[in-house]
Amino acid sequence: MVTxxxxxxxAGVSIATVSFLLNDTKPVTAATRARIEQAMLDxxxxxxxxxxxxxxxxxxxxxxxxPALEHRFGMSTSEFFTSAxxxxxxxxxxxxxxxxxxDGVELRELLGQGLVDGVVLMEVQLVDPRVDVLRQSGxxxxxxxxxxxxxxxxxxxxxxxxxxxxxxxHLREHGHHxxxxxxxxxxxxRFHDYGPWVRTEEAYRRVVASYDLPIRIIPCSDTxxxxxxxxxxxxxxxxxxxxxxxxxxxxxxxxxxxxxHTGHDIPGDISVLSLLTVxxxxxxxxxxxxxxxxxxxxLGQLGTQALLRQLEGDDPLPPQLVPAxxxxxxxxxxxxxxxxxxxxxxxxARKARS
Amino acid sequence: MVTxxxxxxxAGVSIATVSFLLNDTKPVTAATRARIEQAMLDxxxxxxxxxxxxxxxxxxxxxxxxPALEHRFGMSTSEFFTSAxxxxxxxxxxxxxxxxxxDGVELRELLGQGLVDGVVLMEVQLVDPRVDVLRQSGxxxxxxxxxxxxxxxxxxxxxxxxxxxxxxxHLREHGHHxxxxxxxxxxxxRFHDYGPWVRTEEAYRRVVASYDLPIRIIPCSDTxxxxxxxxxxxxxxxxxxxxxxxxxxxxxxxxxxxxxHTGHDIPGDISVLSLLTVxxxxxxxxxxxxxxxxxxxxLGQLGTQALLRQLEGDDPLPPQLVPAxxxxxxxxxxxxxxxxxxxxxxxxARKARS
Numbered sequence: 001m002v003t004x005x006x007x008x009x010x011a012g013v014s015i016a017t018v019s020f021l022l023n024d025t026k027p028v029t030a031a032t033r034a035r036i037e038q039a040m041l042d043x044x045x046x047x048x049x050x051x052x053x054x055x056x057x058x059x060x061x062x063x064x065x066x067p068a069l070e071h072r073f074g075m076s077t078s079e080f081f082t083s084a085x086x087x088x089x090x091x092x093x094x095x096x097x098x099x100x101x102x103d104g105v106e107l108r109e110l111l112g113q114g115l116v117d118g119v120v121l122m123e124v125q126l127v128d129p130r131v132d133v134l135r136q137s138g139x140x141x142x143x144x145x146x147x148x149x150x151x152x153x154x155x156x157x158x159x160x161x162x163x164x165x166x167x168x169x170h171l172r173e174h175g176h177h178x179x180x181x182x183x184x185x186x187x188x189x190r191f192h193d194y195g196p197w198v199r200t201e202e203a204y205r206r207v208v209a210s211y212d213l214p215i216r217i218i219p220c221s222d223t224x225x226x227x228x229x230x231x232x233x234x235x236x237x238x239x240x241x242x243x244x245x246x247x248x249x250x251x252x253x254x255x256x257x258x259x260x261h262t263g264h265d266i267p268g269d270i271s272v273l274s275l276l277t278v279x280x281x282x283x284x285x286x287x288x289x290x291x292x293x294x295x296x297x298x299l300g301q302l303g304t305q306a307l308l309r310q311l312e313g314d315d316p317l318p319p320q321l322v323p324a325x326x327x328x329x330x331x332x333x334x335x336x337x338x339x340x341x342x343x344x345x346x347x348x349a350r351k352a353r354s
Numbered sequence: 355m356v357t358x359x360x361x362x363x364x365a366g367v368s369i370a371t372v373s374f375l376l377n378d379t380k381p382v383t384a385a386t387r388a389r390i391e392q393a394m395l396d397x398x399x400x401x402x403x404x405x406x407x408x409x410x411x412x413x414x415x416x417x418x419x420x421p422a423l424e425h426r427f428g429m430s431t432s433e434f435f436t437s438a439x440x441x442x443x444x445x446x447x448x449x450x451x452x453x454x455x456x457d458g459v460e461l462r463e464l465l466g467q468g469l470v471d472g473v474v475l476m477e478v479q480l481v482d483p484r485v486d487v488l489r490q491s492g493x494x495x496x497x498x499x500x501x502x503x504x505x506x507x508x509x510x511x512x513x514x515x516x517x518x519x520x521x522x523x524h525l526r527e528h529g530h531h532x533x534x535x536x537x538x539x540x541x542x543x544r545f546h547d548y549g550p551w552v553r554t555e556e557a558y559r560r561v562v563a564s565y566d567l568p569i570r571i572i573p574c575s576d577t578x579x580x581x582x583x584x585x586x587x588x589x590x591x592x593x594x595x596x597x598x599x600x601x602x603x604x605x606x607x608x609x610x611x612x613x614x615h616t617g618h619d620i621p622g623d624i625s626v627l628s629l630l631t632v633x634x635x636x637x638x639x640x641x642x643x644x645x646x647x648x649x650x651x652x653l654g655q656l657g658t659q660a661l662l663r664q665l666e667g668d669d670p671l672p673p674q675l676v677p678a679x680x681x682x683x684x685x686x687x688x689x690x691x692x693x694x695x696x697x698x699x700x701x702x703a704r705k706a707r708s
Contacts (some may be wrong), residue, residue: 020369062462068432073432075426081423081453086602093453094463096451097451099450223637224634257638286614
């Protein structure tokens, strides 16, 4: 291991002089600089960003903190990450992914090393220990997501209210009024406080109440298997259902598979609308899912911008909420026959069809 | 921005003394140390890993270099990454993900900053510019994958030969001899040299030749849409096919969907075997895919171990090839009727069944 002392000895200067040069704290003559640089080269001592970072406190590296062990890194996440990385690259920053847990412990350790200029936080919880860790460390950061108490935090997020409103309106316009939401599983301790699930469910309750429709919600984790089970529950508990909204993307694939397995035609017998997903996942379902498209590319870019503006001392990016937009697919149509809340169940309608 | 000079002024010592303390290059008295540390605290100057790294050249951070813009970060990748992160954590290292391109340009920039102790390389190409970049930088590294010229490189990889042998044998044991491989698309410039695709195709050519079967390969990129198109090509070009092997996991979902769309029963009319995937993706198909399970958890861990042994000066990890193992599903069965290469096509058999 080559130290500054070794460099100083080889260059025939004092350690302080090497330090002055590396940290740019005091001018050194061109001749001395050349001697020190030659010594560093000879000894394989890289005069690198570590040294410069020590002086400037800037590495031009930013991290996206993503709790990869708690949250599946799926197609949608990938869009947030790659768009954030591209946005960083355009501004001459490097974005790296930190797979740190939700509790903030590993985040604190990494921040303590001072190697990044700032952090973009993903998969934000309503009360998020990572926000406190970031504040205490003095590290600039931006949220893709929202805590309950935002208190001036720089953030961008999905507009869950507008997304759910548009989704329910779309189904209403097709004539559906027997709806079920297959939501997230808020009983899962990893997700009980997970913003997107809590906010979507709240929005759904509000929106269907405004239409004077019953609130029917079935919890479901984000796997295909869980989606199949949830579809079965819908058929048993709410047989009158003509349209299902599914919050999670892999669950949505399971809902379609499960309904088809039990002999239901989609959308002939029952419509399915995926609330947050991306075209590539939607294409995995057969028929292809009608969906509200997750604005991952927009939010990855905006979240990075929100952070970089802080780092560059520019005007702060105002908080932005971006709705998921309706994206055509083949799983939504009108209900097969007119029905009322108290009227004929869809089971009868399906029999009449087959 | 607080500099060493500010700290020195506030502590009433020379910059050199601050440097001696931070870089551990010369002893300072306890009283001086206390004064400097108090000054750093007062000024918010973190005596952090940047300083220590400058002295010790060690950060205990390792990076997984993953070309996220070229390669989809899917379910399988996620397994490699999280198992690698867990393996690192157990040894008190942090693993971060670097979404650097295949050409090595951004990798070189990041390495030049000297912030990581080593690199695990993912999605390795047969001739991989990133290997040269890593060698030139003097950074320890290990490959999850293999270049053609390994030349003592520390590496672990999928055993593609054993995987393809087992897969073809499984289909042969079910009585199939009209096989097609839906492979990767080696004409795509991003993938022309991509190890897993080249090696799988080579292995397939060798294995089916050893069974004296015709070599039938259809190129296909890794998307559901491409898989649907490839399934249609199989039906047109090789209507006698009774079993399809699919290299890529999202393509495999498309193959199943495409075959079903054209009225084929799986596995009644045609069997599908996914060559490299994980249970969660397999569950998205209906019926659930029979597969060779990608050994992501094993390889993520082994790749990290291979690197950490270098960093810790332990005995090198011997190169290891891990086969994907057969994992039961519901897309493989015997062909519907006995047939010979020149015999009745499967179209007739399917008609007889429906």
